[in-house]
Amino acid sequence: MAVDSTLSSPLSPPACEKDAKALHFIEETTRHADMVQEKVLAEILSRNAEVEYLKPFKLGGATGRETFKSKIPVITYEDLQPEIQRIANGDRSAILSAHPISEFLTSSGTSAGERKLMPTIQEELDRRQLLYSLLMPVMNLYVPGLDKGKGLYFLFVKSETKTPGGLLARPVLTSYYKSEHFKTRPYDPYMVYTSPNETILCADSFQSMYSQMLCGLIERQQVLRLGAVFASGLLRAIRFLQLHWQSLVNDIETGTLNQRIVDPSIRDCISKVLKPDQKLAAFIRNECSKENWEGIITRIWPNTKYLDVIVTGAMAQYIPTLDYYSGGLPLACTMYASSECYFGLNLNPMCKPSEVSYTIMPNMAYFEFLPHEPGSAGLTRDSPPKLVDLVDVEVGKEYELVITTYAGLYRYRVGDILRVTGFHNSAPQFHFVRRKNVLLSIDSDKTDEAELQAAVQNASQRLCEFNTSVVEYTSYADTKTIPGHYVIYWELLVKDSADSPTK
Structure with a gap:
């Protein structure tokens, strides 16, 4: 042993x-x-x-x-x-x-x-809840004072179906968020979220994201940590803010909720926290209207101590972009789980992503x-x-x-x-x-996740001289030519438009 x-x-x-x-x-x-x-x-x-x-x-x-x-x-x-x-x-x-x-x-x-x-x-809900209950006690060893504020977590339920025999079929996190373990969880000062349950449990992705972002902006000074399940989810939230900040600012300025939010439970809970705040609206308008969004997370949420997201495996590609938007905040990967079973936790959550x-x-x-x-x-x-x-x-x-x-x-x-x-x-x-899977295959060739990601990372090094990084990529196998080849599409973050690699 x-x-x-x-x-x-x-x-x-x-x-x-x-x-x-x-x-x-x-x-x-x-x-x-x-x-x-x-x-x-x-x-x-x-x-x-x-x-x-x-x-x-x-x-x-x-x-x-x-x-x-x-x-x-x-x-x-x-x-x-x-x-x-x-x-x-x-x-x-x-x-x-x-x-x-x-x-x-x-x-x-x-x-x-x-x-x-x-x-x-x-x-199994009890077992999963047990593992969740261990996360913050470990995190508190490394980051003091997390009971003095709140977490801005972008959490979502996804669509669920029923099998022919009538059993629900849904993602594991949707199951957890809809359970009484989550909805009626006891108060814990280390686990307070800016997002009310109603905003998380709304099945409409736009209404859910909009209302969670709005609550996070209203309580921006209280936010001590930002998170999503995966790194890609947090970046989607930042992209959402880029697209909708003007509507969000209008809501804060006038104290009235956007008419696109029609879920009555959301409108009811938001009405309790949304009041006219012209000073906050002006601040957010000033920050979001700037062309340069580098460090936007710490500019809007200045007390953030770390980002709580999974950045291992395929999510590692998002680390440079998260660093850009957060000003290099620590990235905490706290637990390891799947739909089959919850496995374990990271006892050193503030380590470098490569050392998780x-x-x-x-x-x-x-x-x-x-x-x-x-x-x-x-x-x-x-x-x-x-x-x-x-x-x-x-x-x-x-x-x-x-x-x-x-x-x-x-x-x-x-x-x-x-x-x-x-x-x-x-x-x-x-x-x-x-x-252990196959992402791409041409004839007998097999290219797995790790090899594809390594190829993208190696190629993206060429972009550093242009102050540009890869935000996202996707790929497919093109067999129309002989020999066949892989086509990879990149979405790029250009940090200086005057020095773009496309010029």
Whole structure:
């Protein structure tokens, strides 16, 4: 078993008694990671012993690791599709989980270009809420005084559908925001948002963004941190401000809400905070009317201490643009999660984006790791998997994440490639490398996310001499010519129009 390394010292001192309990939980859970993992697997197997999926493997009531590993196959989403389709069509028998499937969580579709339906159970909300409750106690170790202001977070619900059998299918964050865990969360001075719940829960993206931005502008002096789930989301908010600042200024100046905002719950809650403020309107008009938007975040929200966004993986491309708009504020990546499962948190959230590592919390699921060799073909019937337990991974090596969850995923390959960077107590810390997927393909050629991003970053270095950076890019495979080639479209941020690369 690997032992203490990069973060061997206890997390301290806590900011308050509540934080002390959370940090103690992190310490105890990571210190006894292997024991916690053994308990998690036993719980999952004992409660689901009679489910249809497990019966053919004849576990015989066994809940130990060796029996589990010798009898249960490693699978992908495609292997589970028949069972998932039955549940989606209305079969309520215990197919994957002894607990009823409460809804499906939809993936973004980035792994193979198609949306996946991930079964979940009601109690998973408690597990996700537990991980959320650990984030601010860790952040408070690095950034003091976050209880003295508010967070401006751009949070949104997305569209949801129902399966033929009547179960909701929606993104994991939409599920969380619409849950009572979020809507009726107790007051916490470290977790106060400028955005009222009504603005977050509005399904109309324009009305939601407009009202959240308006509230953030009204309380600009109270804002201590800005955030969105992904870096791209925060940049969309800045772009929205560029396009709509004049309407927002008019609302603040007159104390009347834009007529395009028709949601009655939003109009009601905004009316309680929107009053005529000509001084604030004049300030925002002056800042937003300038051609140069460098540092606009700290110009409008001067007390901001950091940006809370995911900038790992494919989101790394947005770091230069975020630095431009924020004046180089720290970028905090706080947690690692997916629609399949919530995994862990960053115990050093103020580190550089390139150094972000997530500590896997062993209570969230049962974790195994498939050693990843670049260029290897993966698992075959002739080469049975040799998976490594959570505490037995080796620093510097890369692995594909495999999970067994309370909701009914058994030895499921998530598709994330992770590199071990160290340990906190006996729990490993991982740097997210990439999704194991194919973005582009010409004939037998395969270009994945990491290779495409590296190519864009290398090419974009040529733009530095023009004081220009890449804001966004997209690509496609052009097979009309022989040989085929990839076409990449760039959206550029030109910081000095007199020295544009297009001239």
